Amino acid sequence: MQSKCSHLENPVCRNECEVGGADGGRRIMNLCPLCGSEAVRELNLSHTVIWKCRANNCGLEFASPQLEDHELAHVYSTLYYPATADSRPVKRREATPDSVLRQVLSQLEASLGTLKGLRLLDYGCGRGPLSRIAFDFGLAPVGIEPDPVARSIAAGRVGMPVYSSLAELCSKRPPAKFELIILWNVIEHLRRPWLELQEIRRFLRPTGRLLLCTMNTSCLRARIERGRWMSYEDPTHFYYFNRRSLERVLGSGGFQRVHEWKPKIHYPHHGTFRHCFYDVSTVFGVSDGLYYLCSTAAEDA
Numbered sequence: 001m002q003s004k005c006s007h008l009e010n011p012v013c014r015n016e017c018e019v020g021g022a023d024g025g026r027r028i029m030n031l032c033p034l035c036g037s038e039a040v041r042e043l044n045l046s047h048t049v050i051w052k053c054r055a056n057n058c059g060l061e062f063a064s065p066q067l068e069d070h071e072l073a074h075v076y077s078t079l080y081y082p083a084t085a086d087s088r089p090v091k092r093r094e095a096t097p098d099s100v101l102r103q104v105l106s107q108l109e110a111s112l113g114t115l116k117g118l119r120l121l122d123y124g125c126g127r128g129p130l131s132r133i134a135f136d137f138g139l140a141p142v143g144i145e146p147d148p149v150a151r152s153i154a155a156g157r158v159g160m161p162v163y164s165s166l167a168e169l170c171s172k173r174p175p176a177k178f179e180l181i182i183l184w185n186v187i188e189h190l191r192r193p194w195l196e197l198q199e200i201r202r203f204l205r206p207t208g209r210l211l212l213c214t215m216n217t218s219c220l221r222a223r224i225e226r227g228r229w230m231s232y233e234d235p236t237h238f239y240y241f242n243r244r245s246l247e248r249v250l251g252s253g254g255f256q257r258v259h260e261w262k263p264k265i266h267y268p269h270h271g272t273f274r275h276c277f278y279d280v281s282t283v284f285g286v287s288d289g290l291y292y293l294c295s296t297a298a299e300d301a
């Protein structure tokens, strides 16, 4: 393949490149920031273009360009964490109901054993809804949240330590290690999730677990709604995952044991039809959410 773009050497290149196709014509492509393979345009959105890696063993979907830091801060402060008296999000954000978080932790406890006394790192904790419920299970949460408004609310309402970054956590609590780390609908917001996972991994105890959930690009809603799907629409999302790409990212982050986890969740606002639809979707692997339990150990301790 002929190329006029030196960025092809760089697997984290964000620039579009013009390449000569098999027919000698030119088409716009991009490079997968995870594996460096060719990516093709999947969707044109108002705030970005979504690309999909063509490598069979990757298939990562990503936004390029990503919003700049100042644009991102503006979107978070207007859509997610407005500095108003109640700081209620403008749109439907952070919408996981408490009852769902409770079901997840309860089923996690059934799977792993008691959670009581375990140290939890709630990475990207937002206003702290997950940690608030984690307290009820006897967990001792610590939050990481870059947004100052959300961080202040989480610290005040939940009464836990919340840091702006892992670097700040490290500077204040050098020996901190956690038995459980949770990224609840967070990985899609990270600029380079495989690099951040490598950092996060350093804070996990050898026998600890990472629980991660994100939206599934193979779900029926994504296939039907396309550019109107809420995960694609959200300008703070930089990546969109299916099982294959998520497992690859987790492996690149250094997690050697990566297992899909399928909690049975009952959404309180679902009627009978949607409840049945959700159950069937889960059976066929096309439900909205992906949940993974991961560890760094090659074998379970």
Ligand SMILES: [Zn+2]
Binding pocket: 032, 033, 034, 035, 036, 037, 053, 054, 055, 058, 059, 060
């Ligand atoms: Zn790729």
